Amino acid sequence: MPRVPGLSELVELMRAQTEVLAMLPRTMVELNRSVLRLTETLASARETVASTQRLTERLSHVVDELEEPVLALRPGLERLAVVLDDPSVSTVPATLRSLQDEVLPLLVELRETQGKVRAVATFAEEAGVRLAAFPGASLLRPRGRPADPGDPVPTAAAAETHATSPTSAPGEPGQDE
Helix, strand or coil: CCCCCCHHHHHHHHHHHHHHHHHHHHHHHHHHHHHHHHHHHHHHHHHHHHHHHHHHHHHHHHHHHHHHHHHHHHHHHHHHHHHHHCHHHHHHHHHHHHHHHHHHHHHHHHHHHHHHHHHHHHHHHHHHHHHHCCCCHHHHCCCCCCCCCCCCCCCHHHHHHHHHCCCCCCCCCCCCC
16 A cells, blocks of 8 residues: 555644543543642632731730730849859859868767757756855855855745746757756
8 A cells, every 4th residue: 555645644643642532531530630739729828827927926915915914024134144154153062061061960970069059058057056055155165255245145935936936038049968
């Protein structure tokens, strides 16, 4: 069969066009799905933008309320920063530990000693009152010193009363020693 020039090209072109037309419905379906997904994505983006706008408005309101108090704190914070930058601040924990380890035990010992000294003073005072009640106790006074008019005249009853009454207030350390 003889070949007609240009006819085979025309047949080839028509076959390619037919194949493209056969694929057109599938392409249209895919395009339709893509448009639907794009529509859903745009709706979701629209909701996100609206939500972000509401959140931005709320944050703006909160920032407006907090701005003035925070700005009022600024001078104090700047002064605090200067104090905290001082190298001596870093020694505070060590100083407090040293006070706790060295000074507090010393204060406890001083408090215990104070109670003991109070007990000894109370005992000495009571012994003096009891000794003053003995006959001839006035002979034990130093010779150059006359009895003070303000000195009480010790009697046996006064010595007995004083010996039975506590001289330290209730609850003071050293009372039960």
